[in-house]
Amino acid sequence: MTFLLNIDVPDVERATTFYTAAFGLTVGRRFGNDFVELLGWPAPVYLLTKQAGTMGAGGDRRRYARHWTPVHIDVVVDDVDAAxxxxxxxxxxxxxxxxxxxxxxxxxxxxxxxxxxxxxxxxAQGTTRCSGRRPSVARQNKKYENNPMHSREHLEIPHFCDTEMM
Structure with a gap:
């Protein structure tokens, strides 16, 4: 199973500029003028041109003013203030x-x-509520250690089994 992230945007070139500058992602492939693959996170990011007002999911029209969504990106970094x-x-x-x-x-x-x-x-002090102890970071990160798509900051994320901590 593979995970990827699609982000609808009204202007794929402007979005490419933003995501490469803000997060250091790089362009992987381009699929025509309206579809760009970005690499550098644990999952590839696909910027898709979708104009405002077009039909999205569940009969909701796309809009690009600030909006709430229960699913969003959390980017783990070494230094939040610098990021x-x-x-x-x-x-x-x-x-x-x-x-x-x-x-x-x-x-x-x-x-x-x-x-x-x-x-x-x-x-570094994070603990899991389900076990009451810090998980083995080495064990969690074994599947990522030889993957060049995973940066160092992604290799030391403690696992939290209780989402209330986050």
Whole structure:
């Protein structure tokens, strides 16, 4: 099974510029003028040109003003404050400044197309509520260690089995 991330945008070139500048992603393939693959995260990102007002899922029309969605991107970084500055320079909108949380540090932003995302860094003290102890990071990350698509910050994410911690 493979995971990938599709992001609908009204302007694929503008979105490519934003996502490469904000997150250091690189263009993989282009499928015509309206479909770009970005690489550099654990899953490939596909930017898809979909104009505002066209039909989306469930009869809801696409809109690119800031909107709430229960599914969003959390980008794990080593330094939240530096990542926020980079994202802002690329055109992101800061919604909640970086702050400390029980699991680490987090900031909430939106891309220029209204899609929310968080930048976060987990603290080394994280524990799992299901076991009461810190999981073996080495065991969790074994499947990623030889994959060039996974950066170092993705290799040391503690696993949380209780989403209330996040």
């Amino acid at each position: 926020v500055e980079r994202a802002l320079r690329a055109g992101a909108i800061l919604e909640v400044a970086a702050s400390d949380a029980p699991y680490g540090r987090i900031a909430m932003l939106a891309d220029p197309f209204g899609h929310g995302f968080c930048l976060l860094a987990f603290s």
